[in-house]
Amino acid sequence: EIVMTQSPATLSVSPGERATLSCRASQSVSSNLAWYQQKPGQAPRLLIYSASTRATGIPARFSGSGSGTEFTLTISSLQSEDFAVYSCQQYYDWPRTFGQGTKVGIK
Amino acid sequence: QVQLQESGPGLVKPSQTLSLTCTVSGASISSGGYYWSWIRQHPGKGLEWIGYILYSGSTYYNPSLKSRVTISVDTSKNQFSLKLSSVTAADTAVYYCARGPWGAAIDYWGQGTLVTVSS
Numbered sequence: 001e002i003v004m005t006q007s008p009a010t011l012s013v014s015p016g017e018r019a020t021l022s023c024r025a026s027q028s029v030s031s032n033l034a035w036y037q038q039k040p041g042q043a044p045r046l047l048i049y050s051a052s053t054r055a056t057g058i059p060a061r062f063s064g065s066g067s068g069t070e071f072t073l074t075i076s077s078l079q080s081e082d083f084a085v086y087s088c089q090q091y092y093d094w095p096r097t098f099g100q101g102t103k104v105g106i107k
Numbered sequence: 108q109v110q111l112q113e114s115g116p117g118l119v120k121p122s123q124t125l126s127l128t129c130t131v132s133g134a135s136i137s138s139g140g141y142y143w144s145w146i147r148q149h150p151g152k153g154l155e156w157i158g159y160i161l162y163s164g165s166t167y168y169n170p171s172l173k174s175r176v177t178i179s180v181d182t183s184k185n186q187f188s189l190k191l192s193s194v195t196a197a198d199t200a201v202y203y204c205a206r207g208p209w210g211a212a213i214d215y216w217g218q219g220t221l222v223t224v225s226s
Contacts, residue, residue, distance in 0.1 A: 001170075034212035043203055043216035044154070055214070087154060091212055095169040100153040 002026050002090050006099035012107040013078050021102045023071040023088035032092035035064055035073045038101070039084045047086075048073065078104070109133040111204050111217035119198075119224050125191040129204030129217060130184075136162050137182045142207050145178060145189045147200040148219070155200075159207075160187055194224045 003026040013019045023033070031051040036044035046055040048064035051071055061076040075082055083106055088099040115127035129143070136143060142159040149155070158168035160178045168176045177190040191198060201221050207213040 036213075043219050044213075045216075046212055046214055049212040089154070089212065091207070091210070094167055095171075096156045098154040098156075 001095055002029060002093055002097050004088055004090055004097050004099035006086075006088060006102050008102060009100070010103045010105065012105050014107045015080060016077050017107075019075040019078055019082075019104055021073040021075075021086055021104070023066075023073070023099050025069045025071075025090055028068045029090040029092035031067045032090055033064075033066070033071050034089045034091060035062075036087045036089065037082075037084050038087065044087065075104075109206065109215045111206065111215055113202060113204050113217045113220040115220065115222070117221060117223060119194055119222060120226050121195055121224055122193055125189070125194050125198060125202075125222055125224070127189045127202055127204075127220065127222070128186050129188070130186050131206070132185070134206070135182075136180060136185055136187065138162070140209055142167075142209060143180065143187045144205045144207060144213065146203045146205055146213075148203070149197075149200045154203075157189065157191075157202075196224050198222070199224045 005024045007022045033051045035048040038044045052064045063074045065072050085101045085103045087101045110132045112130045119125045139162050144159040145157040158178050160166045160180050175192045180187040201219040203219045204217040205213045206215045
Protein backbone atom coordinates (compact mmCIF):
# COMPACT_ATOMS: atom_id res chain seq x y z
CA GLU A 1 0.00 0.00 0.00
CA ILE A 2 1.01 3.62 -0.48
CA VAL A 3 2.38 5.15 2.70
CA MET A 4 1.61 8.82 3.32
CA THR A 5 4.01 10.72 5.58
CA GLN A 6 3.18 14.15 6.94
CA SER A 7 5.47 16.72 8.48
CA PRO A 8 5.73 18.25 10.91
CA ALA A 9 3.62 16.30 13.38
CA THR A 10 2.88 19.50 15.28
CA LEU A 11 3.04 23.10 14.14
CA SER A 12 2.65 26.12 16.42
CA VAL A 13 1.54 29.25 14.61
CA SER A 14 0.33 32.68 15.71
CA PRO A 15 -3.02 33.93 14.39
CA GLY A 16 -2.50 35.82 11.15
CA GLU A 17 0.67 33.94 10.29
CA ARG A 18 1.25 31.53 7.41
CA ALA A 19 1.29 27.77 7.94
CA THR A 20 2.89 25.31 5.55
CA LEU A 21 2.18 21.58 5.90
CA SER A 22 3.87 18.81 3.93
CA CYS A 23 2.74 15.41 2.75
CA ARG A 24 4.89 12.82 1.01
CA ALA A 25 3.74 9.65 -0.75
CA SER A 26 5.86 6.50 -0.91
CA GLN A 27 5.14 6.31 -4.65
CA SER A 28 3.59 8.61 -7.17
CA VAL A 29 -0.11 9.33 -6.70
CA SER A 30 -0.22 11.80 -9.59
CA SER A 31 -2.60 14.57 -8.42
CA ASN A 32 -4.95 12.19 -6.62
CA LEU A 33 -4.40 13.85 -3.26
CA ALA A 34 -6.87 15.34 -0.82
CA TRP A 35 -6.49 17.38 2.37
CA TYR A 36 -8.93 17.17 5.26
CA GLN A 37 -9.38 19.30 8.35
CA GLN A 38 -10.50 17.67 11.58
CA LYS A 39 -11.46 19.35 14.83
CA PRO A 40 -11.84 17.50 18.14
CA GLY A 41 -14.93 15.32 18.24
CA GLN A 42 -15.80 16.06 14.62
CA ALA A 43 -15.57 14.18 11.36
CA PRO A 44 -12.96 15.19 8.80
CA ARG A 45 -13.95 17.96 6.39
CA LEU A 46 -12.72 17.99 2.79
CA LEU A 47 -10.60 21.07 2.09
CA ILE A 48 -8.65 20.30 -1.09
CA TYR A 49 -8.93 17.63 -3.78
CA SER A 50 -6.93 16.93 -6.92
CA ALA A 51 -3.98 18.33 -4.95
CA SER A 52 -4.93 21.96 -5.54
CA THR A 53 -8.71 22.40 -5.99
CA ARG A 54 -10.59 23.88 -3.05
CA ALA A 55 -13.76 22.08 -2.08
CA THR A 56 -17.07 23.92 -2.02
CA GLY A 57 -17.18 26.65 0.60
CA ILE A 58 -13.50 26.48 1.53
CA PRO A 59 -11.92 29.94 2.01
CA ALA A 60 -9.25 31.13 -0.40
CA ARG A 61 -6.66 31.26 2.38
CA PHE A 62 -6.35 27.48 1.97
CA SER A 63 -4.27 26.38 -1.01
CA GLY A 64 -2.73 23.11 -2.08
CA SER A 65 0.11 22.33 -4.43
CA GLY A 66 2.27 19.48 -5.65
CA SER A 67 2.04 16.31 -7.69
CA GLY A 68 3.65 12.91 -7.80
CA THR A 69 5.03 12.32 -4.32
CA GLU A 70 5.39 15.77 -2.74
CA PHE A 71 2.46 17.92 -1.67
CA THR A 72 1.93 21.08 0.37
CA LEU A 73 -1.05 22.64 2.11
CA THR A 74 -0.68 26.34 2.84
CA ILE A 75 -2.90 28.41 5.08
CA SER A 76 -2.01 31.98 4.20
CA SER A 77 -3.25 33.77 7.32
CA LEU A 78 -4.38 31.55 10.16
CA GLN A 79 -7.73 32.33 11.73
CA SER A 80 -8.83 31.07 15.13
CA GLU A 81 -11.12 28.50 13.51
CA ASP A 82 -8.19 26.98 11.57
CA PHE A 83 -6.49 25.43 14.59
CA ALA A 84 -7.11 21.75 13.97
CA VAL A 85 -5.54 18.55 12.66
CA TYR A 86 -4.89 18.35 8.91
CA SER A 87 -4.57 15.01 7.13
CA CYS A 88 -3.63 14.17 3.58
CA GLN A 89 -5.07 11.18 1.71
CA GLN A 90 -4.23 9.54 -1.58
CA TYR A 91 -6.98 8.20 -3.81
CA TYR A 92 -4.72 6.92 -6.57
CA ASP A 93 -4.77 3.32 -5.43
CA TRP A 94 -6.55 0.96 -3.06
CA PRO A 95 -6.50 0.82 -0.16
CA ARG A 96 -6.87 4.55 0.15
CA THR A 97 -4.37 5.71 2.75
CA PHE A 98 -4.04 8.73 5.00
CA GLY A 99 -1.16 10.52 6.59
CA GLN A 100 -0.90 10.56 10.35
CA GLY A 101 -1.90 14.21 10.48
CA THR A 102 -0.35 17.56 11.39
CA LYS A 103 -1.76 19.32 14.41
CA VAL A 104 -1.80 23.09 13.97
CA GLY A 105 -1.86 24.77 17.38
CA ILE A 106 -1.80 28.27 18.70
CA LYS A 107 1.66 29.70 19.37
CA GLN B 108 -27.84 18.09 1.83
CA VAL B 109 -26.29 14.64 2.05
CA GLN B 110 -26.12 13.24 5.56
CA LEU B 111 -24.75 9.97 6.89
CA GLN B 112 -25.43 8.65 10.37
CA GLU B 113 -23.76 5.69 12.05
CA SER B 114 -25.62 3.54 14.55
CA GLY B 115 -24.79 0.48 16.59
CA PRO B 116 -23.49 -0.71 19.95
CA GLY B 117 -20.80 1.40 21.57
CA LEU B 118 -19.41 -1.53 23.52
CA VAL B 119 -18.48 -4.93 22.14
CA LYS B 120 -16.89 -7.85 23.98
CA PRO B 121 -13.59 -9.35 22.80
CA SER B 122 -13.98 -12.14 20.22
CA GLN B 123 -17.47 -10.96 19.29
CA THR B 124 -18.62 -9.24 16.10
CA LEU B 125 -18.84 -5.48 15.79
CA SER B 126 -21.90 -4.41 13.79
CA LEU B 127 -22.63 -0.90 12.59
CA THR B 128 -25.15 0.58 10.18
CA CYS B 129 -24.94 3.80 8.21
CA THR B 130 -28.19 5.49 7.24
CA VAL B 131 -27.95 7.85 4.28
CA SER B 132 -30.29 10.78 3.69
CA GLY B 133 -30.29 13.40 0.97
CA ALA B 134 -28.89 10.97 -1.59
CA SER B 135 -29.78 7.54 -2.90
CA ILE B 136 -27.27 4.72 -2.69
CA SER B 137 -29.02 3.21 -5.73
CA SER B 138 -28.17 6.16 -7.96
CA GLY B 139 -24.64 4.82 -8.49
CA GLY B 140 -21.40 6.66 -9.11
CA TYR B 141 -20.26 6.58 -5.50
CA TYR B 142 -18.39 4.29 -3.18
CA TRP B 143 -19.82 3.97 0.31
CA SER B 144 -17.08 3.42 2.82
CA TRP B 145 -16.20 2.57 6.37
CA ILE B 146 -13.17 4.27 7.88
CA ARG B 147 -11.89 4.11 11.43
CA GLN B 148 -9.67 6.19 13.66
CA HIS B 149 -7.91 4.75 16.67
CA PRO B 150 -7.73 7.14 19.65
CA GLY B 151 -5.22 9.87 18.87
CA LYS B 152 -4.18 8.22 15.61
CA GLY B 153 -4.62 8.63 11.88
CA LEU B 154 -7.46 7.36 9.70
CA GLU B 155 -7.62 3.79 8.38
CA TRP B 156 -9.75 2.74 5.40
CA ILE B 157 -11.71 -0.43 6.18
CA GLY B 158 -13.47 -0.94 2.87
CA TYR B 159 -16.24 0.15 0.54
CA ILE B 160 -19.35 -1.08 -1.19
CA LEU B 161 -21.00 0.02 -4.42
CA TYR B 162 -24.76 0.16 -4.99
CA SER B 163 -24.42 -3.08 -6.94
CA GLY B 164 -23.06 -4.83 -3.88
CA SER B 165 -19.48 -5.03 -5.13
CA THR B 166 -17.03 -4.62 -2.29
CA TYR B 167 -13.39 -3.92 -1.59
CA TYR B 168 -11.75 -4.57 1.75
CA ASN B 169 -8.44 -3.37 3.12
CA PRO B 170 -6.14 -6.41 2.94
CA SER B 171 -5.12 -5.80 6.55
CA LEU B 172 -8.70 -6.47 7.69
CA LYS B 173 -10.11 -8.51 4.82
CA SER B 174 -10.41 -11.80 6.70
CA ARG B 175 -12.67 -10.23 9.33
CA VAL B 176 -14.71 -7.63 7.42
CA THR B 177 -18.07 -7.80 5.69
CA ILE B 178 -19.78 -4.74 4.22
CA SER B 179 -23.32 -5.05 2.91
CA VAL B 180 -25.93 -2.72 1.45
CA ASP B 181 -29.71 -2.46 1.76
CA THR B 182 -30.82 -0.11 -0.98
CA SER B 183 -34.47 -0.37 0.08
CA LYS B 184 -33.56 1.25 3.39
CA ASN B 185 -30.78 3.42 1.92
CA GLN B 186 -28.33 1.90 4.39
CA PHE B 187 -25.05 0.08 4.35
CA SER B 188 -23.51 -1.92 7.14
CA LEU B 189 -20.21 -3.08 8.58
CA LYS B 190 -19.46 -6.32 10.38
CA LEU B 191 -16.04 -6.88 11.91
CA SER B 192 -15.56 -10.29 13.49
CA SER B 193 -13.29 -11.57 16.25
CA VAL B 194 -12.66 -8.13 17.66
CA THR B 195 -9.91 -7.30 20.14
CA ALA B 196 -9.00 -4.19 22.09
CA ALA B 197 -7.03 -3.09 19.01
CA ASP B 198 -10.35 -2.57 17.23
CA THR B 199 -11.39 0.13 19.68
CA ALA B 200 -11.81 3.22 17.51
CA VAL B 201 -14.17 5.84 16.18
CA TYR B 202 -15.87 4.34 13.14
CA TYR B 203 -17.00 6.63 10.32
CA CYS B 204 -19.17 5.93 7.34
CA ALA B 205 -18.51 8.08 4.32
CA ARG B 206 -19.32 8.68 0.65
CA GLY B 207 -16.97 9.36 -2.20
CA PRO B 208 -17.54 9.91 -5.92
CA TRP B 209 -15.89 7.13 -7.87
CA GLY B 210 -12.24 7.99 -8.48
CA ALA B 211 -12.36 11.00 -6.18
CA ALA B 212 -11.95 12.05 -2.57
CA ILE B 213 -14.54 11.54 0.13
CA ASP B 214 -17.02 14.38 0.13
CA TYR B 215 -19.38 13.47 2.97
CA TRP B 216 -18.71 11.84 6.32
CA GLY B 217 -20.89 10.66 9.15
CA GLN B 218 -20.24 12.15 12.57
CA GLY B 219 -18.51 8.97 13.72
CA THR B 220 -19.30 6.54 16.51
CA LEU B 221 -16.92 5.31 19.19
CA VAL B 222 -16.81 1.56 19.58
CA THR B 223 -14.96 0.20 22.58
CA VAL B 224 -13.92 -3.44 22.77
CA SER B 225 -13.87 -4.53 26.38
CA SER B 226 -15.20 -7.27 28.59
